Amino acid sequence: MRVLELASVLAGPQVGQFLAELGAEVLKIEAPAGDVTRTWRTAAEVPDAPVSAYFSAVNWGKTSRVLDLTTAAGQAELHALAAGADIVLASYKPGDAEKLGADYATLAALNPRLLYGSITGYGPASPRAGYDAVLQAEAGFMHLNAAGPGQPAQKMPVALIDLLTAHQLKEALLLALYQRERTGRGALLEVSLHDSALASLVNQGTAWLVTGHEPQPLGSGHPSIVPYGTVYTAADGTQLLLAVGSDGQFRQLCAVLSRPAWATNARFSTNPARVAHRHELEELLSQRIAQVSGAALLLELEKCAVPAGAVRTVGEALSQPAARAMLLPPTAGFPHQGLRTVAFRCSAWSVADALPGPPVLGHR
DSSP states (O other): OEEEEEOOSSHHHHHHHHHHHTTOEEEEEEOTTOOGGGGOOOTTSOTTOSSOHHHHTSOTTEEEEEOOTTSHHHHHHHHHHHTTOSEEEEOOOTTHHHHTTOSHHHHHHHOTTOEEEEEESSOTTOOOOOOHHHHHHHTTHHHHTSSSTTSOOOOOSSOHHHHHHHHHHHHHHHHHHHHHHHHOOOEEEEEEHHHHHHHTTHHHHHHHHHHOOOOOOBTBOOSSSSSEEEEEEOTTSOEEEEEOOSHHHHHHHHHHTTOTHHHHSTTTSSHHHHHHTHHHHHHHHHHHHTTSOHHHHHHHHHHTTOOEEEOOOHHHHHTSGGGGGGEEOOOSSOOSOEEOSOOOOBTTBOOOSOOOOOOOTTOO
8 A cells, every 4th residue: 555645743644654554655745844843852852863753753664755846846746656646645724735736636636546635724614724732722622631720721741633633534544445445436535633623522522512511620530430530649659540430449449448438428429429529539538548558559459450550651651561562663774662653453464563763854
């Protein structure tokens, strides 16, 4: 399968790496200046490194070719490539692809089997460019991610809306591939950051649709389950989170904490009661957990099948034995591990043992 990636930054390239991990041949078409994320370096990175950590997040397994699509020669080369491609990934502002000769109508006329995945900020009718942080603000995510009512709205620490949009496009492409096998025809697949964000509001969005009441920020707490999401600090300094989703699990938690009376207390015996008395229960839990070893508590909760976990840093999470299968091995050209985008496993094929590292600009 041949994929042309005309997309930049995160959402489209994430789809490109996903397809590369599944065995596709992915050619990243870059403007002479390259994907802008090549310059997005953290303060800890080497200033003149040819590949930034951000760029490497979603560009493994690809080759790079520089084409200036503002020129007739660049467009002619793109058209020749598109004639033999299976998928094109694009992330242009509405109207820009047409100016560059890279729109669906132009390329599909050369290749009727072509699947063209288009990512925009707000749909094909809006001229606005889409930026993850702006969509997090506009779609309600920043409001809900505040530490509590009246606290400042806060952005997610990853480009969540870009990633959710990438997943929408992956699903659309896989369905379109299935349809093409039956009909022989390609398709235009359009995904916007805006619609992907709204679709991902799930229970918070339907809470407003059903009740008319505006969902309020609860920090890491859950609006309809308690205790679920709140972080507690144990006597040994361990920060841990509980995700108690049933009354049976709550009884087990109370037994482990040597507070069985809480489970029969009318304020806490059922989940609706615990939601109504959230603050009282969380204060009791905070005081009790502060008296015990966090490591020992987590071990006992695991034995009882009560969902709980320690709060880890990114480095701690990626250093766990369970994370090894999600890491790509270093290459000669890129001596750092990478993070896989494919998290599922299939009995019909194995995961790629290794991939070429993220390409230097124009490297084939």
